[in-house]
Amino acid sequence: MNINLTLIGQMIAFVCFVVFCMKYVWPPILAAMAEREKKIADGLAAADRASHDLELAQEKAVERMKEAKVEASGIVDSANKRANQIIDEAKEAAHVEADRVKASAQAEIEQETNRAREELRTQVAALSLAGAEKVLGASIDHAAHAQLVDKLAEEL
Amino acid sequence: MAGDTQTVSEYIVHHLTNLTYGKLPEGFERYDGSVIGAGGQWVMAHGGDEASAMGFNAIHVDSMIWSVGLGVIFCWLFRGVAKKAEAGVPSGVVNFCEMIVDFVDRTVKDTFHGNNKLVAPLALTIFVWVFLMNLMDLVPVDLIPHTLMLLGVEYHKIVPSTDPNITMGMALGVFILMLFYSIKVKGFGFVKELTLNPFNHPLFIPINLFMEVVGLLAKPFSLGLRLFGNMYAGEMIFILIAALFSAGVAWMLPAALMQVGWAIFHVLVITLQAFIFMVLTIVYLSMAHEDH
Numbered sequence: 001m002n003i004n005l006t007l008i009g010q011m012i013a014f015v016c017f018v019v020f021c022m023k024y025v026w027p028p029i030l031a032a033m034a035e036r037e038k039k040i041a042d043g044l045a046a047a048d049r050a051s052h053d054l055e056l057a058q059e060k061a062v063e064r065m066k067e068a069k070v071e072a073s074g075i076v077d078s079a080n081k082r083a084n085q086i087i088d089e090a091k092e093a094a095h096v097e098a099d100r101v102k103a104s105a106q107a108e109i110e111q112e113t114n115r116a117r118e119e120l121r122t123q124v125a126a127l128s129l130a131g132a133e134k135v136l137g138a139s140i141d142h143a144a145h146a147q148l149v150d151k152l153a154e155e156l
Numbered sequence: 157m158a159g160d161t162q163t164v165s166e167y168i169v170h171h172l173t174n175l176t177y178g179k180l181p182e183g184f185e186r187y188d189g190s191v192i193g194a195g196g197q198w199v200m201a202h203g204g205d206e207a208s209a210m211g212f213n214a215i216h217v218d219s220m221i222w223s224v225g226l227g228v229i230f231c232w233l234f235r236g237v238a239k240k241a242e243a244g245v246p247s248g249v250v251n252f253c254e255m256i257v258d259f260v261d262r263t264v265k266d267t268f269h270g271n272n273k274l275v276a277p278l279a280l281t282i283f284v285w286v287f288l289m290n291l292m293d294l295v296p297v298d299l300i301p302h303t304l305m306l307l308g309v310e311y312h313k314i315v316p317s318t319d320p321n322i323t324m325g326m327a328l329g330v331f332i333l334m335l336f337y338s339i340k341v342k343g344f345g346f347v348k349e350l351t352l353n354p355f356n357h358p359l360f361i362p363i364n365l366f367m368e369v370v371g372l373l374a375k376p377f378s379l380g381l382r383l384f385g386n387m388y389a390g391e392m393i394f395i396l397i398a399a400l401f402s403a404g405v406a407w408m409l410p411a412a413l414m415q416v417g418w419a420i421f422h423v424l425v426i427t428l429q430a431f432i433f434m435v436l437t438i439v440y441l442s443m444a445h446e447d448h
Contacts, residue, residue: 002207003321004178004214010223010325017227017285018329022277025234029257030276032241039243 125153164399169204171297171395174319175311176201178214202310216319223316226288230281256284260434267438270445272337275438282326283434289317290387290426294419297394317387317429320380327380330437334375337444379436386429390422 129149162170177200184192187202200217201207207214237253246254260283264276292315301312316322338346350368351361397418400411 002176002211002214003324004176004210004212004216006214006216006219006319006321007325007328009215009220010322011329013220013224013227014281014326014329017231018274018278018281020231021234021281022274025231025238026257026277026280028238029234029241029254030261032238032243033254033258035243036246 121153125149128152164402167399167402168392168395170311171301172313172392173204173311174207174216174313175218175309176207176210176214177217178207178210180206180210184209216313216321218312218314219316219319219322222292222314223289223322226292226316227285230284230288234280234284256280263435264438267435268442268445270341270442272441272445274333275441278333278441279434279438282437283430286317286326286383286433287427287430289315289322290430292316293318293387293390293394293422293426296415297391297398315387315391317383318391320384323384323387324376324380326433327376327383330379330440331376334372334440334444337441341445375436375440379433379440383429383433386425390418390425393418394422 129145132145177198179196179198180186180192180201181196182192182194184206186192186199186206196213199206201210201214233249234253234257237250240250241254257280260280261276264279268275295314300314304312313319338349342349350372351364353364353368355364394415397411397414400407400414403411
């Protein structure tokens with residue numbers, strides 16, 4: 001348990017190791033650690049930014065979706081409207097066409113009737129004349145009796 | 157190991173004797189009967205009597221070898237890490253050493269508020285070095301001394317921190333730094349602090365001076381002797397338990413269990429003592445930097 005030169009020796013060794021540590025050990029390790037800390041902080045900040053961006057993008061996407069929905073429903077509505085319109089138009093056109101066809105048919109019928117009536121009248125006149133000729137046994141003067149015959153035909 | 161040729165007390169004394177190289181005074185009669193000639197002689201001491209006869213002119217070879225060796229291991233390990241350290245992902249030993257550096261750095265920042273580039277590396281050196289020296293305590297007490305004895309080296313203590321020279325050497329180094337920074341930072345204020353505290357009156361200067369100087373000197377002594385006392389006591393208990401092995405076969409198992417138990421407890425002690433030495437160094441240096 002003697003105090004001796006070992007004391008001095010240890011002090012010298014102590015100084016040497018501390019100086020070595022101060023010069024060659026501490027600064028590079030601390031520098032590396034500080035740099036890593038900065039790197040990690042940067043990384044975290046970037047991650048934060050990215051998640052913020054993601055949030056924004058999601059918000060934007062939701063908004064877009066909403067817009068798209070509105071737009072789509074608008075399109076569907078207008079399409080429906082247009083379809084109804086087309087149907088209405090078609091109905092109207094059909095009505096008009098039907099009316100027209102009916103009218104033309106009626107006109108034709110009327111025309112046909114008139115013509116038939118006319119023909120019938122002519123034939124009746126001819127027949128009456130022929131009959132009268134036969135009954136009278138003599139010819140009838142067409143010109144003289146035309147007035148009579150016509151009157152007869154009109155009465156038919 | 158004890159028993160055949162040694163008594164238990166011889167065994168213990170043998171374990172507590174350093175390998176000493178020193179200068180024996182003129183006229184000293186050595187163990188083999190030879191007498192030292194004029195002017196003294198530098199020899200390897202044979203036993204405690206010769207070592208104490210050497211006085212201050214002696215050096216504990218084992219303490220110095222282990223202490224410097226462990227210091228070199230510290231420097232080599234951390235220098236390697238310092239070379240490898242970069243901003244990327246650390247792994248293995250780099251990670252481990254950075255953890256220690258970070259721990260020391262945080263402790264220093266918590267306690268020491270001045271601007272001094274020396275304190276943190278100093279604290280790191282003290283912490284790791286003292287820890288390594290204390291760690292030698294966990295090597296089985298007979299392993300290296302007995303092996304070396306078979307090789308012809310008579311005495312060997314492998315735990316440098318059980319040598320008061322080693323612990324006091326470091327404590328004195330810290331003390332010199334304390335004085336240096338006290339004078340550098342406070343200048344004349346340091347003298348005032350020593351003379352006009354705690355009683356601020358010229359009449360009390362001698363009393364103040366006495367109290368402050370005692371307080372100042374107590375710091376390095378408590379620092380060095382605390383570490384020495386703890387490690388010495390721990391080593392002593394290891395040796396005593398080891399001495400139990402000579403008490404017969406029946407004691408083998410209990411003694412072995414006690415060795416293991418004490419070693420596990422001692423893991424705590426060696427770490428704690430290294431930490432305390434470091435923290436007190438930081439606190440003392442921080443006090444040297446602060447004006448009252």
